[in-house]
Amino acid sequence: MTETLLIRTDGSSQIGTGHVMRCLSLAQAWSKADGNVHFVGAKIPNGLTDRIDQWTTRVHRLNSPRGSQCDATRTTDIANEYDASWIVVDGPHFDADYLSELTVGPARVLLIDDMGKRVHYGTDIVLNQNLHAHEDMYANRYSDTELLLGSDYVLFRDEFLEWIDWSPDPEVKPRTLLVTLGGSDPNNHTKTVLNALDQVEADLETVVIVGALNDSLPELTDLAEEVNQSIQLKQNVSDMAAQMAWADIAVSSGGTTCWELAFMGVPTVVGTIAPIEEYTMTGLRQTKLFSPVGNFEDIAESEIGNEITRLISDTDYRTRMSNRGQEIVDGYGRQRTIETMRNF
Numbered sequence: 001m002t003e004t005l006l007i008r009t010d011g012s013s014q015i016g017t018g019h020v021m022r023c024l025s026l027a028q029a030w031s032k033a034d035g036n037v038h039f040v041g042a043k044i045p046n047g048l049t050d051r052i053d054q055w056t057t058r059v060h061r062l063n064s065p066r067g068s069q070c071d072a073t074r075t076t077d078i079a080n081e082y083d084a085s086w087i088v089v090d091g092p093h094f095d096a097d098y099l100s101e102l103t104v105g106p107a108r109v110l111l112i113d114d115m116g117k118r119v120h121y122g123t124d125i126v127l128n129q130n131l132h133a134h135e136d137m138y139a140n141r142y143s144d145t146e147l148l149l150g151s152d153y154v155l156f157r158d159e160f161l162e163w164i165d166w167s168p169d170p171e172v173k174p175r176t177l178l179v180t181l182g183g184s185d186p187n188n189h190t191k192t193v194l195n196a197l198d199q200v201e202a203d204l205e206t207v208v209i210v211g212a213l214n215d216s217l218p219e220l221t222d223l224a225e226e227v228n229q230s231i232q233l234k235q236n237v238s239d240m241a242a243q244m245a246w247a248d249i250a251v252s253s254g255g256t257t258c259w260e261l262a263f264m265g266v267p268t269v270v271g272t273i274a275p276i277e278e279y280t281m282t283g284l285r286q287t288k289l290f291s292p293v294g295n296f297e298d299i300a301e302s303e304i305g306n307e308i309t310r311l312i313s314d315t316d317y318r319t320r321m322s323n324r325g326q327e328i329v330d331g332y333g334r335q336r337t338i339e340t341m342r343n344f
Helices: 018-032 046-054 069-081 096-103 189-197 217-226 240-246 257-264 277-287 301-313 315-328 333-342
Strands: 004-009 036-041 058-061 084-090 108-112 125-128 146-149 176-180 205-210 230-235 249-253 268-272 291-295
Touching: 004 018, 004 069, 018 036, 018 046, 018 084, 018 108, 018 333, 036 069, 046 058, 069 084, 069 096, 084 096, 096 108, 108 333, 125 333, 146 333, 176 189, 176 240, 189 205, 189 217, 189 301, 205 217, 205 240, 217 230, 240 257, 249 257, 249 301, 257 268, 257 315, 268 277, 268 301, 277 291, 291 301, 301 315
Parallel strands: 004 036, 004 084, 036 058, 084 108, 108 125, 125 146, 176 205, 176 249, 205 230, 249 268, 268 291
Antiparallel strands: none
């Protein structure tokens, strides 16, 4: 019998596209196993609709405020209508009351969480793929709620799993740099990074990935022509893994892209562009992975430039980062998650 997976998540310039992208990983796996996937969203980014359509049976657009009682009721109705086996929920705006509404129905519920800040966790599974995740964060949960915690459960899309045997050579002197600050970058911190590059003496071939919801492309295009580096801007790419394989080093925000860069073994300078990313930074510091520089809002351009220069000049520093990243993130998180759901 074909099973149905229902995904409830959103993307916007405020919350970015990471929630949608990691849910697409599960959608790909479910679809490839001949399952049906229904995607439910109150805000669906225009730049991602083609990808969502590719891996889903049907997309349902909600008119109710996201995370509201009406949202929960409609999502439950859709799950019941299509006899969903599982509902996957991803987003900070879905509180404990919302989740409680979903668990009343026959479908199992998997919550993808980052912060551990909800007053109660009553879903069947809670998945937190971040390095800071630990069981004490979920003390207020049902006794039969299963926890999938840490980097063993990082969710990768197909484009990354094709590189599962990839081994970069961090000892080669860096010539290529990837800059990627998420799907939206609402405060245009990419501009800060480009200004920092103007202070880097080494010659770098730089690719700047501008996300699907980033409105600053015209300004960044003008700035790139003024910076004393070779810079190419690309928007809403579909081959992110290949872009990372090309890069010797990177500058990234603290979202899900961090785990992709770790998986690909790319030594990276990481800063935050949203409060939720502070949790990621905590894990990076605890495990000594990458170079966490703090909030891009507060950090001086010269400090970013200095960290990039250090990555270029310090071979041991790069090698430790690259090896550590691939030790921490092995690429089998999606497989482990799907197996847990199937065996629940």
